Structures are given as structure tokens and as C-alpha cells.
Amino acid sequence: MDSLSFDLAATPLRDLNRFLHKEAVTQGIRHVTVLHPDGAHNIAVGLDAPVAVEIAGHAGYYAAGMLKHGEVTIQGNAGTGVAENMMSGKVHVKGFASVSAGASAHGGLLVVDGDTSLRCGISLKGGDIVVGGSVGSFSGFMAQAGRMVICGNAGDALGDSLYEAVIYVRGNIKSLGADARIEDMAESDYQAVGELLAAAGFSYDPHEFKRVASAKSLYHWNADANQEY
Amino acid sequence: MNDNEHLLKHIAKEPSAGYDRKIMDYIHNAATHGLYEIRGMGAKRAVPNFDDLVLLGASLSRYPLEGYREKCVTKTVLGTRFASKPIELEIPITIAGMSFGALSANVKESLGRAATELGTSTTTGDGGMTAEERQSSKTLVYQCLPSRYGFNPDDVRRADAIEIVIGQGAKPGGGGMLLGQKISPRVAKMRTLPEGIDQRSACRHPDWTGPDDLVIKIQELREMTDWEKPIYVKVGATRTFHDVKLAVHAGADVIVVDGMQGGTAATQTCFIEHVGIPTLAALRQAVDALEDLDMKGKVQLIISGGVRTGADVAKALAMGADAVAIGQGVLYALGCNHDAYTLDGAVHSACDDYANLGTAAGFCHHCHTGRCPVGITTQDEQLAQRLMPDLGAKRLKNYLKTLNMELTTLARACGKQNVHHLEREDLAAMTIEAAAMARLPLAGTDWVPGF
Numbered sequence: 001m002d003s004l005s006f007d008l009a010a011t012p013l014r015d016l017n018r019f020l021h022k023e024a025v026t027q028g029i030r031h032v033t034v035l036h037p038d039g040a041h042n043i044a045v046g047l048d049a050p051v052a053v054e055i056a057g058h059a060g061y062y063a064a065g066m067l068k069h070g071e072v073t074i075q076g077n078a079g080t081g082v083a084e085n086m087m088s089g090k091v092h093v094k095g096f097a098s099v100s101a102g103a104s105a106h107g108g109l110l111v112v113d114g115d116t117s118l119r120c121g122i123s124l125k126g127g128d129i130v131v132g133g134s135v136g137s138f139s140g141f142m143a144q145a146g147r148m149v150i151c152g153n154a155g156d157a158l159g160d161s162l163y164e165a166v167i168y169v170r171g172n173i174k175s176l177g178a179d180a181r182i183e184d185m186a187e188s189d190y191q192a193v194g195e196l197l198a199a200a201g202f203s204y205d206p207h208e209f210k211r212v213a214s215a216k217s218l219y220h221w222n223a224d225a226n227q228e229y
Numbered sequence: 230m231n232d233n234e235h236l237l238k239h240i241a242k243e244p245s246a247g248y249d250r251k252i253m254d255y256i257h258n259a260a261t262h263g264l265y266e267i268r269g270m271g272a273k274r275a276v277p278n279f280d281d282l283v284l285l286g287a288s289l290s291r292y293p294l295e296g297y298r299e300k301c302v303t304k305t306v307l308g309t310r311f312a313s314k315p316i317e318l319e320i321p322i323t324i325a326g327m328s329f330g331a332l333s334a335n336v337k338e339s340l341g342r343a344a345t346e347l348g349t350s351t352t353t354g355d356g357g358m359t360a361e362e363r364q365s366s367k368t369l370v371y372q373c374l375p376s377r378y379g380f381n382p383d384d385v386r387r388a389d390a391i392e393i394v395i396g397q398g399a400k401p402g403g404g405g406m407l408l409g410q411k412i413s414p415r416v417a418k419m420r421t422l423p424e425g426i427d428q429r430s431a432c433r434h435p436d437w438t439g440p441d442d443l444v445i446k447i448q449e450l451r452e453m454t455d456w457e458k459p460i461y462v463k464v465g466a467t468r469t470f471h472d473v474k475l476a477v478h479a480g481a482d483v484i485v486v487d488g489m490q491g492g493t494a495a496t497q498t499c500f501i502e503h504v505g506i507p508t509l510a511a512l513r514q515a516v517d518a519l520e521d522l523d524m525k526g527k528v529q530l531i532i533s534g535g536v537r538t539g540a541d542v543a544k545a546l547a548m549g550a551d552a553v554a555i556g557q558g559v560l561y562a563l564g565c566n567h568d569a570y571t572l573d574g575a576v577h578s579a580c581d582d583y584a585n586l587g588t589a590a591g592f593c594h595h596c597h598t599g600r601c602p603v604g605i606t607t608q609d610e611q612l613a614q615r616l617m618p619d620l621g622a623k624r625l626k627n628y629l630k631t632l633n634m635e636l637t638t639l640a641r642a643c644g645k646q647n648v649h650h651l652e653r654e655d656l657a658a659m660t661i662e663a664a665a666m667a668r669l670p671l672a673g674t675d676w677v678p679g680f
């Protein structure tokens with residue numbers, strides 16, 4: 001037996017997370033199904049092992065937060081901060097994701113089949129995010145490293161105060177944030193988008209995407225640049 | 230010179246109170262550069278502080294303990310509310326969060342070694358945990374800041390407590406700064422930033438906004454750490470009464486309140502001098518909030534911002550803090566603003582280096598430049614040699630020991646066998662402002678302004 005299920009209607013979340021942290025690997029469990037998640041917060045946070053967790057429904061805040069190595073699939077929607085601070089591994093949201101999806105993720109891949117709300121990829125630090133639908137305003141805010149691929153549209157202030165992260169958008173961008181600009185796609189960009197789309201299971205043509213990156217005019221203080229802060 | 234000429238000469242040199250030399254310099258500087266001033270350290274303006282309080286030693290109505298013979302307990306336990314592994318400290322004096330980046334790695338190691346020898350804790354800062362500080366610190370508090378620079382689950386698991394930083398006394402409502410000179414290759418790598426940029430950290434956390442979210446964020450960190458580690462919440466002092474209540478409701482084990490005198494490595498001067506309330510006022514509000522919720526003793530309170538002496542510590546504890554955290558005092562102990570430094574066993578003058586920064590020993594607040602003349606707040610490899618961990622740890626240990634001796638001396642004089650038995654009744658205020666802020670009687674009276 002290498003799989004196990006936890007029914008959150010009958011078992012406390014603590015038991016599930018303790019099992020994932022301390023027992024899954026030693027017991028050789030590679031696949032855990034979470035039944036009746038019903039929007040519970042903090043499901044599978046801090047998972048640090050090559051275990052696949054399938055959440056059979058909607059998850060609340062911080063599902064798969066600070067993930068390392070594991071693979072977490074959410075069959076429904078995800079609440080605030082799904083995969084926040086993820087280091088490695090993969091998180092796949094089959095439905096929609098709320099605000100701050102993939103916030104501060106240092107590594108790994110977050111895939112959201114539907115839309116995400118505000119601040120998707122905020123403070124991103126090296127992780128990859130692929131969104132099948134659209135993202136809300138302030139997405140990619142202060143994103144430092146990593147890549148975002150948005151197959152739908154982007155809201156206001158996309159990529160505000162970007163550092164080195166790159167955002168690829170297929171649809172419309174309502175507005176760009178401070179210091180974000182649209183740049184030409186290079187061959188390496190097409191390749192990167194193609195690979196990320198393939199990893200996420202989407203079949204769009206990379207040539208439909210545009211590249212948003214930092215103009216780097218906020219990297220150094222400059223009194224004449226009329227900075228807003 | 231006739232009388233009229235004499236009079237005119239005086240009138241011609243009449244200084245303006247509203248536009249004095251300082252404010253004129255400020256305007257000239259603003260007009261020249263078009264940019265606000267950024268500097269290090271804390272508020273320089275005079276604010277009511279612990280010096281405005283006195284302790285009421287024992288006499289006939291109370292009896293004292295023998296200063297050198299009778300025991301006076303200083304043990305301090307933090308995080309007893311929910312954590313299965315609370316922090317146990319030998320003294321109620323902790324080292325405040327200061328980043329690697331702001332400080333050199335040598336300094337981080339010095340702090341860890343001194344704190345460990347004296348049985349207290351150190352704290353990471355904006356920029357993550359260094360191997361040096363983890364190795365040298367027996368008890369290390371790991372900050373979770375809005376920027377999340379270098380924040381990672383392995384270090385969460387390696388930490389002894391987690392401190393969610395909402396604000397800092399020097400800049401409540403503002404994010405951190407680190408100027409390009411200090412973004413060395415190592416600092417850049419830890420923070421995932423390009424080298425040499427002028428870094429401005431976020432002021433809000435990326436994945437939660439209000440107090441209701443904070444409940445869930447705290448729960449996440451508890452789940453991460455299997456409910457073992459205390460979760461601290463740190464706020465800059467502003468609406469402290471409400472902030473402390475909200476932090477308690479959110480599930481904090483320990484609350485850290487940082488008053489406006491608290492230091493910073495680099496922040497706009499307008500922030501340092503004009504935002505936040507004095508530590509004295511904030512401490513009273515924090516204690517009131519805990520008492521109001523009947524959580525005094527259940528949620529522990531750490532106060533910081535201008536705690537410098539053993540007397541300050543004693544007064545803070547008497548007002549209701551469980552412990553203090555010290556930042557700037559620690560830097561001074563390491564030699565900040567000292568006119569000399571030690572390199573290869575020889576003492577060298579630092580006067581020229583201060584002069585090159587446009588300042589002098591005793592007036593320096595130039596941490597933001599990365600050119601610290603005594604090697605404390607720098608990432609420059611050569612400057613960092615000016616404070617090696619052996620000497621840094623020794624000086625800091627001496628300082629903390631002195632504070633603790635003063636604390637116990639004063640506690641014994643007030644008749645306490647345990648420093649945590651110091652109480653408000655042991656205090657009186659020297660000024661009406663301090664009496665009003667700390668809500669203590671003016672010395673020699675039973676008058677508490679406003680009550």
C-alpha cells in the first residue's frame with residue numbers, strides 16, 4: 001500500500017499535516033488523497049517530501065504553502081496564497097485561485113487552470129506560474145525572479161516595480177505598473193513559454209504571447225525620475 | 230556705534246524659531262537634491278523615555294534584598310500560550326532583529342556568540358538567516374517580513390521561534406531599505422536581487438492583509454512547525470492598544486512592540502523622526518491591552534526602542550514587559566560611534582573614516598552608506614575586518630552582563646527576588662509628560678494626569 005486518504009470531515013487537519021511532515025516518507029506513502037477539504041485552510045503546508053497530495057474539492061488559504069519536492073493537486077478552487085513561498089515541486093489548481101497565488105515562490109511550478117484574483121505572483125522569487133485564464137490587478141508586483149505565463153488577460157498595474165522576473169501575456173493587459181514595459185520576444189522567450197505551457201498542459205502557440213519585463217528605471221534612486229515613493 | 234545701530238544689529242541677527250538653522254539646512258538640502266534624506270539609527274529628537282521614570286526603592290514600608298548575596302531570578306520564558314517548545318532565556322534581555330546586509334556576517338556571529346553565552350536569543354532580519362548566526366545562536370528567532378527575502382521552509386524548521394514583522398518602530402507603515410553599496414554578491418543572492426541596486430522592501434505582506442488573514446497566517450506557521458515553535462508578532466508603535474489586541478486575537482504567543490526610538494539601518498529621516506509614538510507610551514498601551522483581555526502573563530510582551538541601560542530594563546519590566554529587545558545599544562556596545570577600532574591586535578583611529586563620511590565619532594548615523602568606520606554596518610570585506618567575532622562577542626557579553634547586574638541590583642533594592650516581580654507600584658514619573666504617557670503618578674504625588 002503506498003496511498004492513503006484523509007477525510008477532513010472526520011479527521012483534524014493537524015493529523016493530516018503531521019502525517020505529511022513526519023510519517024509519509026517513513027511509511028513509504030507516495031500518494032495521499034484529502035477528502036472533504038471543504039475550504040479548509042493550510043492543507044499540506046510545509047510538505048517536504050516527494051509525495052503526491054490530491055485535494056478532492058476546494059482548498060482555503062495557503063494550500064501547499066512553502067512546498068518542497070511534493071506535488072499537490074487541487075481539484076476545485078484555491079483560496080488566498082496557494083503555493084505561497086513554494087521552493088520546488090508542483091501545485092496544480094484545477095479551478096480558480098484567489099488572491100496572492102504563488103506569492104513569493106522561490107521555485108517549483110504553479111498551474112492554475114482557471115483565473116486568479118489580485119496579486120498573482122506578487123514578490124515572486126524564482127518560481128514559475130502558468131495561469132490558463134486571466135489574472136487580477138497588481139499581478140507580478142515586485143516580482144524578483146521567475147516566470148509567469150498568463151494565457152488570458154491581465155488586470156491593472158501588471159508587473160509594478162518588477163525586478164528580474166518576466167511575465168508573458170497572451171491576452172490584453174489593462175495597464176502596466178510602474179517600471180514595467182512590453183519588450184520584444186526573443187527565441188529564448190518562445191522556447192521558455194513553450195516549455196512552460198507544455199509542463200502545464202496547455203496547447204497555446206508561444207507566438208501569441210508578449211513579454212513584460214522591468215525597464216529598470218527604479219533600480220537606483222534618481223531625484224529627477226519623479227518616483228512616486 | 231549708537232544705540233539705534235546696536236539695536237538694529239541685534240534685530241538683524243534674530244534667529245527664527247520656526248526656521249532655525251536645522252530647518253534651513255533641511256530646505257537647502259531638499260532644494261539641492263530633490264530627494265529625502267535617508268539615514269540609519271533612531272529618532273534623535275528628545276521624547277519622554279525611561280529616564281523620566283524613577284524606581285521607588287525599599288525603605289520602611291518595603292524591605293530590600295541584600296544586593297550581592299540574595300538570589301534574584303532573571304529566567305524568562307516566552308511563548309507559553311500555544312507552542313509546545315517555548316523559549317527559555319536566562320535573562321530578559323534579547324537581541325533585536327537586525328539583518329545580515331545591514332550588519333556584516335562577523336557582527337551576526339558576534340551577536341550569536343554573546344547571546345548564547347548569556348542564555349538569551351538573537352533575531353534574524355530582512356534578508357534571511359545566515360549560517361553564521363544559526364551556528365552561533367543557541368536560540369534564534371526567525372523573522373517573517375513583508376519582503377520575504379530569503380525566507381524558506383528549511384530555515385523555518387531550523388528556527389526556535391518565528392517573528393511575523395508587521396512594523397518597526399523607526400518606520401511603522403514603511404518597508405525596509407538597503408542602498409546599493411550594501412547589496413554585495415552574497416546579500417544579493419540571499420535576497421534574490423540584482424547586485425548593487427537601491428533596494429526598497431515591501432511594507433505589506435504579500436499573502437495576507439488584515440487581522441483576520443493574520444489568524445490564518447499564524448496557523449499556517451504553526452502547522453508548518455507542528456505547533457512546536459512560538460509565534461511572535463512585532464508591531465511598530467502607533468495605535469498600540471488596538472494592534473496588541475488584534476495580535477492577541479490573531480493567536481500570537483509573544484508580542485513585540487517597537488517604540489519610535491527604535492533604530493533602522495536605512496530609512497527616510499521624516500519617518501524616523503515623525504512617525505510612531507515613544508516606547509514609554511506604547512508600553513503602557515500594550516500592557517493595558519493585555520490586561521484588558523486578561524492575557525497578561527499568557528501572551529508575553531517584549532518591548533524595544535531605546536532600551537539602553539539596566540535601569541531602562543528594570544523600568545520596562547516594572548511597567549509590565551516580560552522582556553526587552555535591544556538593537557542600537559548592541560551596536561554601540563560593539564563600538565558604534567567609537568573613535569577607534571582594533572585590527573590585528575592594534576588600535577587604530579577611525580577619525581579620518583568618520584570625516585570621509587562627513588561626520589565624526591559621536592554623531593554618526595551613516596549605517597546606510599555601508600562605509601561604517603568601525604566595521605559594523607558594512608558589507609565591505611576590509612571594513613568588516615575591523616570588528617572580528619571574538620572581540621565583538623566579548624564586548625557585547627560585557628554589555629549584556631552589565632545590564633543584567635544593574636537590573637538585578639535595582640530589583641533587589643525594590644525587594645524583589647525575581648525581576649519579573651517588579652511592578653508599576655515600584656515606579657514614579659519625573660515629568661508630567663512621562664506621567665501621562667506611562668500613566669504613573671508624578672513623583673511625590675498620587676496625581677496621574679488625565680485620571
Ligand code: SF4
Binds near residue numbers: 269602
Ligand atoms: S559607526 Fe557604524 S554602526 Fe555606528 S552609526 Fe556609524 S555607520 Fe552606523
